[in-house]
Amino acid sequence: MLLAIILILIPLIAAGLCFVSGKKIAPIVGLFGTMLSFFYFLYMLTVYNVRHELMYNTSFNWIPEIKGIFHVGIDGYSIIPLLLTQLVMLFSLLYALNSNSNKPASYFGLLLLTQAFLNGFFIAQNPITFYLFFELALIPIYFLVLNWGGAERKKAVFKFFIYTIFGSLLLLASIIYIHSAIGANQLLSWKEFYFQKFPMHVQLYLLVAFFIAFGIKSPLFPLHTWQANLYSNSDKPTVIILAALMSKMGVFGLLRFVYPVMPAINVYQPTIITICIIGILYGALMAWRQTDMNKLLAYSSLSHIGLIAASIFVMNVQSIEGAMFQMFIHGLCVTGLFVVVGILESKSNSSNINDTSGLARIEPRFASYFFIITLASIGLPLTAGFIGEFYMLYGLSKDNILYSLFAGISVILGAVYMFRFYQSVMFGKLKNGSLQSSSAINLNAEYILAIIALLVIIFGFFPGMWIDFAAFSFLEYSEYLPN
């Protein structure tokens, strides 16, 4: 039986089992749940027919009094983020197996709860269901950082939480407004929502609300101030989820919600894209100046996500293909990079890039995995990163060549800060003291890095299938675009 809702139920049940099981069993139950959901999704993918707009539906009248329909299913847009979620959660749990945390039962339970809500988020097929999971996904993450984070975790996670809640309450306000505006009709799926034509001033309000809500979640430039602190104060499995998946929630939300406000976006396009480009360049420049590895990755993430958001706002077939593909590749790269940071931190007990050097001599395999992931993150041809960035910049240039010119600078800056990071950590003199005596890299982390390195190369050579998925999903809703 193939139903999208099972993708929510598998991790949810596994999470419940984790919470009640003992210290030893909980990680195994958790890993089993993630694997099950991964393979179930792969099986779904083999049967999935991209031309058959919406598959594996479940819908019922959840809130009968206000015609709030619960509707989940898989359409073209859901495929890539879902695959990313299953993969990244698997990596995150694998990595968590090694870090000896206290209270593993609640830890793994919360991780799986996050997966359940993230899966629900990516398969939500109408605004109400979307909002439900948008807000729910925050709760387990909050407790994960609160209980297992770094020194300043409380302050960092609280800031993140209040920011995000503010955004999502604005989203709730607009969803309630849309619900009332649609009136007696049921808001069954995205199409009913896209079909609505709002007056221009309402579109502007909605656009501002969506930009704030998803801009905080992603984060986009002026709303990113929670990011660096949170990333450096979460433990690694959590920050992998935050950077690889929660940030995709933001851009995915934009992708879902921009259709009805496209006319307003077209009017204000120069302003919006300029904000995004400022964010792209700002993120890249800030990453250049960081000495803390976590913060460096946080700002580089800000830069990459800004580019994805910009290409969603221009909304043509190439930019959407690029954005979807880059969402996937950025998720993989950032997972790999945070695993790398985790390893480096455990080796030198510091997250400063100047405290580690010369690691390439004693860990050649690690160095080469790290190098491949770095290249993919920069966007070198023949790695997967190139495909996404090329499509996005091409899509941007179709609207205005200046957009892609300025956004393109970030690719160069990306090479600068990533190579600076790589160089100072891997080359140079091997420092005395703790480095040599420290333990070997644990096997799970190395497996994760190897798989990611392999994947970014494979997707670099054969991106066709995923680009096609993105193109089909764009065509599915393209009739709702103005002109």
Place this chain on the structure above:
Amino acid sequence: MSAIIILTISSLLILFFGFSKQRGVILPLSFIALIASFAMLAMGNNFWSEYLTNMISIQSSSKSFALLICAIAICIFPFFHELIKRGNEELADFIGIILLSIVGAIVMVSYQNMMTLFLGIEILSIAMYVLAGANRRSVNSNEASIKYFILGSFASAILLFGIALYYAATGSLSIINPKLINSELYQFSLLIIFSGFSFKVALAPFHFWVADVYQGTPTLFVTVMATIVKIAGFGALAQFVLSQNSVLPSWINWFFALIILASMFIGNIFAYSQSSVKRILAFSSVVQSGFILMGIINLDANNSWSLIYYLTAYALASIVTFIVVYFVEEQSGSDHLDSFAGLSKSNPVLAVVMSIALISLAGVPLTAGFMSKLYVLRNINSIGFTALMVIALVLAAVSFYYYFKIINAMFSPSGDRRWSVHFSYSAVLVFITIAIIFLGVMPGVLHGFLG
């Protein structure tokens, strides 16, 4: 009506038992009386539904409110077993008074005549004044009692003045089918009556008593204050609005909107800086009252269920929060945020139920609190107060701050106290929490049950 009779007789019996040696029967008897009156209300035999020349009528929406009051009282009553700790001699007084206050609450939600309303309010309020001062040797408790009594009787007087004006304007004390003799006087009387109600349910700017009274009153009785008084107050307000629907002037929506706005601002801003959990919850109850009032705007018989839903969600969450505060206070001597530190480690059950209750109060999806907020916000949006909805939601972000401040405190590692709570109390709390989640996951059930 039979519910009122059962509760009155049993409360008199309980006061009598206080003199005798059989004090052990007090709690079981009161519990049985509550369940019996709940059953009587649920069965709803029409013969007894209207009484005293139509001064009381327990039908349709008032029946739902009365049922809710009994159900919430049944949820609270197991915790009154804790009162035995304080010494037997006072038990009969407290339980008898609480039963009487429930009688007052039921009268309040089922009145058809202004005299009955006033009677109900006074029965309920006087019981509450006594409970606020239950801790006779504590200065705070005495202060709470005096403050509540003076301000409360002032508000009652204002309400009575409004009732008198209403009588002058319509020529009758009955609220059914009012015939206006003097429209301006009627509008003025509405203003006065609504102000009186606003005091009883702690809406800004009539909220000044709430923080001090909640802080001074023994926490077990705050649970009653926060749930039953609020349900009764809003039930009475709803009855009034429902009956006056045809003649209410149009400015009344704007008046309500103003009060909602004031409650949102004042409640959130004052709660933001508190460090005593009871005070935080007191100011948050002002905010919640504002949300509940959103369900009263444009009320008619078809959408009164959204009001009942909100009150149910709020009352269930309030019971859990205040009972947990009670246990923490009992063992650490203070309701300061710091005394919650380490609760998650030493008693995870209390920490988890408290977290879920606070999350529900804040309004996260899959809890009853979210659904109730969705209903009332949709209600005010559909009558054109979109800006009010947006402001309320933006301010709700502040409420997340102080609710999660409490959760943060509970999950902070410091403190290694031992909280031991009897298994049966934990079980009741867990049961209520499951009810909160159940109402959030399947919101249609309550509406179906109310018909």
